[in-house]
Structure formats: structure tokens, C-alpha cells
Amino acid sequence: MLKAAIIGASGYTGAELAGLIQGHPNLTLSGLYVSDGSQDAHKPFASLHPRWRGVIDLPLLPLDDEALSRIHTEADLVLMATAHEVSHDLAPGFLAKGLPVFDLSGAFRVPGEGFYERFYGFQHQHGDWLSEAAYGLAEWNQDAIKAAKLIAVPGCYPTASLSALKPLQAAGLIAEGSKPIISAVSGVSGAGRKASVANSFCEVSFKPYGVLNHRHQPEISHHLDNQVVFQPHLGNFIRGILATIYVQLNDNVSDEQIAAAYKQAYQGQKIVRLTGQWPQINDVAGTPFCDLHWARDGNQLIVVSAIDNLLKGAASQAIQCINIHQGFSPLAGLVQE
Ligand SMILES: NC(=O)C1=CN([C@@H]2O[C@H](COP(=O)(O)OP(=O)(O)OC[C@H]3O[C@@H](n4cnc5c(N)ncnc54)[C@H](OP(=O)(O)O)[C@@H]3O)[C@@H](O)[C@H]2O)C=CC1
Ligand SMILES: CC(=O)N[C@@H](CCC(=O)OP(=O)(O)O)C(=O)O
Structure with missing residues (x-):
């Protein structure tokens, strides 16, 4: 079982990811994270998303320095269900520790001069990762997804x-x-x-x-x-x-x-x-x-x-990408074959 950390787990796509990983035959949840200082820190995940009461019994943890070093040592991969700027700032740190990152935000999807200033309102600081990232359109980019360290899951x-x-x-x-x-x-x-x-x-x-x-x-x-x-x-x-x-x-x-x-x-x-x-x-x-x-x-x-915007448009497509990246069955955790 590979251990997956979810950053932004209290949000809509993060919660879908948690549910999908809980039911995945090859993945297990290593931790559910929100921002350091989040009003939801330390609350049980299921108190925010009662759909998973009795199924996912984990707290939402603040992403402080201790959490970051725990992720670096314990997790096998990181899923980022965070705003574009947050993914932009945090993903390179996980990548530097050798952790594959599956980012649901738009931070690494489109290389191109001036694109992020114009459409996202910030200056991209990680052109190296932007050009290395694989675009995670699962049916179309399998070779790139398999080889990449950073997968930018499409909008x-x-x-x-x-x-x-x-x-x-x-x-x-x-x-x-x-x-x-x-x-x-x-x-x-x-x-x-x-x-x-x-x-x-x-x-x-x-x-x-x-x-x-x-x-x-x-x-x-x-x-x-x-x-x-x-x-x-x-x-x-x-x-x-x-x-x-x-x-x-x-x-x-x-x-x-x-x-x-x-x-x-x-x-x-x-x-x-x-x-x-x-x-x-x-x-x-x-x-x-x-x-x-x-x-x-x-x-x-x-x-x-x-x-479904939260599933094929975000969380389940991220799981498709993990399945491709890790060589799991393509439908693992998604559809019973
Ligand atoms: N909703 C959708 O249909 C789709 C969304 N996306 C993209 O996926 C990403 C997540 O979207 P969505 O789930 O809708 O967003 P939400 O606003 O529902 O959730 C965002 C999550 O990020 C957490 N968060 C905010 N700041 C930080 C931080 N600094 N460190 C760690 N966690 C943080 C929030 O918790 P807290 O603020 O309490 O810390 C919350 O858990 C976005 O980039 C979005 O553009 C992509 C495709 C579809
Ligand atoms: C209804 C609504 O507001 N939808 C969002 C799209 C969400 C999405 O796909 O997210 P990315 O920003 O990660 O691409 C929007 O139009 O901004």
C-alpha cells in the first residue's frame, strides 16, 4: 500500500480524494491537511463531510513545520487540492524531497510567457517544474504521466x-x-x-x-x-x-x-x-x-x-493519474471491474 497525503483535504475536491483513496486497493491515507491556522484544524474530517462518518476516522491536521517533515518522511506521494498560489508555493518543496506530486490546481498546467500573470494574477517562480510537469488528461497523456514527477491534473x-x-x-x-x-x-x-x-x-x-x-x-x-x-x-x-x-x-x-x-x-x-x-x-x-x-x-x-467536475474534472482523474504513474490497474479505486 502506498501512503498518500492530501493537502487541502477539507475542500470539495480534497474530500472526494479522501473518499477515493480510502476505497482504493493500493493506496492508504497517510494524513489529511489544511492550512496552518485553519479554523478546521484538528476537527475530525467526517465532522465536515459526514458522508464519510464511520468510514474515514482521521483529523484534519494543520500544515505546520512538523506536518511537513512528517509528510517528507512518511508519505509516498502527495495530492494537492489547494488554490493555485498555494500549490505553486508548496509543490516544489515536496518534489525536492523526492515525493511525486499530483496537483489539482492550475499552477503547473500551461507553460507560456506571461500566462500566469495574465490569467492567474501571479508571477510564476518555478519555470523548471512548469515545463517538466505532465498534463494529467488521463486518456491522452499516459507516457508523460508515467514518467513525470509532477502531474498537473487538468481543470x-x-x-x-x-x-x-x-x-x-x-x-x-x-x-x-x-x-x-x-x-x-x-x-x-x-x-x-x-x-x-x-x-x-x-x-x-x-x-x-x-x-x-x-x-x-x-x-x-x-x-x-x-x-x-x-x-x-x-x-x-x-x-x-x-x-x-x-x-x-x-x-x-x-x-x-x-x-x-x-x-x-x-x-x-x-x-x-x-x-x-x-x-x-x-x-x-x-x-x-x-x-x-x-x-x-x-x-x-x-x-x-x-x-462530474469534482471527479473526472478533478479527484477521480487524479486517481487515474496515480494508477498510470504507479502501474496500478487503470480503474483501481474508481470502477469495479
Ligand atoms: N471544485 C472543482 O470543481 C475543481 C477544483 N479544481 C482546483 O482544485 C483546487 C481545490 O479546489 P476545491 O476543492 O474546489 O477548493 P476548496 O476551496 O473547496 O478547498 C481548498 C482547500 O485548501 C485548504 N487550504 C487553503 N490554504 C491552504 C494552505 N496554505 N495549506 C494547506 N491547505 C490549504 C482549505 O482549507 P483551509 O482554508 O481551512 O486551510 C481547503 O481544505 C483548486 O486549485 C481548484 O481550482 C480543479 C478542478 C475542479
Ligand atoms: C463554477 C466555477 O466557478 N468553476 C471554476 C472552475 C473550477 C476548476 O476547474 O478549477 P481550476 O481553477 O483548477 O481550473 C471557475 O470557473 O473558476
């Missing part, structure tokens, strides 16, 4: 979008010079557990946000190797993402070529399901799956992708 919208678009891009079916248009809606858990007026029950209403300046637009474009238009919406539900994607195809692309592109990409990959009917959030919420379906009229293709 939730990029996971939904890239899973739908990469097969078309790989097969050369997207019309040259065209930008696929991604219109996506996310549940409110996408914004994390911390309180804010914008995410409170009485304020949330189905609406667009981040218009023409969301940081996932360059993340998707970079990892697709094709510019996209991306428009997120906040949905008045708790979890899940549904992305409807409009793609201009090259002339004379047949249905058979589209079907073959998706089959080629996902045959034998059980987490991405070609559903044969339109995906819906209820079918993927609480699961590690990504559901895809498409239809076309002439050169206009529409693909719909649905995931």
Missing part, C-alpha cells in the same frame, strides 16, 4: 472539452482556421467550498461568467493545439458539467470518419463512454465517467460532453 471544463475535441483534432477533422465553440455549464461546487456571496443559495442563478477572459480558454487551446471559443455558465445545481461544443468540420468528412476518430481514441478506455444518446449530468454526477455523444448536419458537428 474541470478543460477535461470535458478536451475529451470531446481531441479525437477530432487528432484525426484532422476540424476545419482549418476554425475555432470550436464550447458552451458549458458547471454546478456551484466548481467554485470550491469557501463562502462567497456570489455562490450562496439565494444568489445563484443560471448565468454566464468569465465572458471572453476565463483562464480555461487558453488551457483548452494550448492542449488542443487549436484555438477555441469558450463560454462557461454557472448552473443552479451542486455538481456536474455539461459542455455543448460546436465544431466546423473539413469538407467531405463522413460519419464513418467521425465515429472512427472517437472509437480510435476511446476503445478500451472505460472512463470515457460513447453513449449513443445525449449525455446528461444525472448520469455522471458522483461517477468518474465522461459521457460523449455527437450529431452532424453537413459540416456542422455538435458534440456534448458531461462529467
